[in-house]
Amino acid sequence: xxxxxxxxxxxxxxxxxxxxxxxxxxxxxxxxxxxxxxxxxxxxxxxxxxxxxxxxxxxxxxxxxxxxxxxxxxxxxxxxxxxxxxxxxxxxxxxxxxxxxxxxxxxxxxxxxx
Amino acid sequence: xxxxxxxxxxxxxxxxxxxxxxxxxxxxxxxxxxxxxxxxxxxxxxxxxxxxxxxxxxxxxxxxxxxxxxxxxxxxxxxxxxxxxxxxxxxxxxxxxxxxxxxxxxxxxxxxxxxx
Numbered sequence: 001x002x003x004x005x006x007x008x009x010x011x012x013x014x015x016x017x018x019x020x021x022x023x024x025x026x027x028x029x030x031x032x033x034x035x036x037x038x039x040x041x042x043x044x045x046x047x048x049x050x051x052x053x054x055x056x057x058x059x060x061x062x063x064x065x066x067x068x069x070x071x072x073x074x075x076x077x078x079x080x081x082x083x084x085x086x087x088x089x090x091x092x093x094x095x096x097x098x099x100x101x102x103x104x105x106x107x108x109x110x111x112x113x114x
Numbered sequence: 115x116x117x118x119x120x121x122x123x124x125x126x127x128x129x130x131x132x133x134x135x136x137x138x139x140x141x142x143x144x145x146x147x148x149x150x151x152x153x154x155x156x157x158x159x160x161x162x163x164x165x166x167x168x169x170x171x172x173x174x175x176x177x178x179x180x181x182x183x184x185x186x187x188x189x190x191x192x193x194x195x196x197x198x199x200x201x202x203x204x205x206x207x208x209x210x211x212x213x214x215x216x217x218x219x220x221x222x223x224x225x226x227x228x229x230x
Contacts, residue, residue, distance in 0.1 A: 002158070031216065043205065043220035056217050090159060094216065102149060103218060105159035 003027065004106035006091050012112045018079040021109045025072055025093030031055070032074040033094075033103060034066055038087035049074055081113045117141065118206050118221035126227050127196045134181070135191040135224045137206030146210045148189040149218065150180065153203040162204075165189055196228045 003026035013019055025032050034046040036059075045058035049068035060066075063081075068074040078085060088110050092103035119138045127133040139148065150162040165173045165180045173180040181190040193200055203225050207218040 002160075033217065035218075042222050043207075045217040045219065048217055058217055088157060092159075102161045102164055103216070104161065105151070107158045110157070 002104040002106065004091060004093050004104050006089075006106035006109050008109060009107065010110050010112075012114065013081060014114055015081055015083060017081050017113075018077065019081065019111065021076040021078070021089055021091075021111075023074045023076070023091030023093075023106055025074070025091075026104055029093035029095055029104070030072065031094045031103075032068055032072070033092040034060075034074070034076050035090040035092065035105075036087045037090060037108075038084075041087075043090075046076070078111070083113050086111055086113045116221075117210075117219045118208055120204075120206055120221035120224050122224045123222075124225045124227070126229060127193075129198060129228055129230050130195055132192060132194045133196055133226065135193070135204050135206075135226065137189045137191065137221060139187050139189060139206075139208050141187075141208065141210050143210045146208055148180070148182070149207040149209070150178070150189075150191045151205045151207060151220075152200075153205060153223070155202070159205075163191065193226075198228050198230060201226060201228045 005024045007022045030051045033048045037043045046060040047066050048056040052068050066076045088108045090108045091106045094103045146167045148165045152160045163175045163178045165182045177194045179192045203223045205223045206221045
């Protein structure tokens with residue numbers, strides 16, 4: 001158990017819908033990262049937040065947005081869902097400050113868009 | 115160009131033998147970090163080992179060691195005394211540069227199967 005929690009574990013929805021994925025980082029970790037893992041794209045970095053502020057953006061679609069709240073939990077919002085958005089979405093956290101710190105991954109949320 | 119290349123889509127090893135999973139990387143940044151993660155069929159990502167670009171010695175963590183050859187830009191994972199539970203996908207990843215950007219770039223992974 002990495003200490004990072006993600007809910008829900010599974011999500012099945014229809015095209016055009018909007019969903020919210022939730023992540024709670026390990027206690028003490030200030031950075032939260034979101035990654036998408038799909039068969040065709042592999043594991044791709046989406047976005048990073050540090051202590052409530054956006055720090056880095058990767059291959060995140062405009063239909064997707066995220067935020068980190070004062071209690072450090074984070075939410076990833078996916079809207080106008082398409083079939084191609086079906087993937088495993090990971091949240092990871094790290095202490096930050098020390099660039100060598102590894103990122104600890106949550107169990108992931110498997111999103112299926114029908 | 116791919117930043118992380120894992121050339122072995124699949125590998126087989128006999129239980130109790132050692133296996134090497136290849137990883138090459140591409141960066142012009144002098145400061146970077148290399149990571150290996152394991153992803154069992156259950157899906158979670160498990161951190162295994164880390165090597166910093168300035169580290170003088172190869173990293174080791176239990177049965178895992180990292181064969182870091184900086185000039186060749188390779189960071190191969192060596193698993194000694196393979197166990198059935200080592201069967202999983204293995205991902206090599208890199209964190210580049212400094213500042214506040216700590217994102218990881220992953221390779222496509224190697225599926226390791228340990229045979230009894």
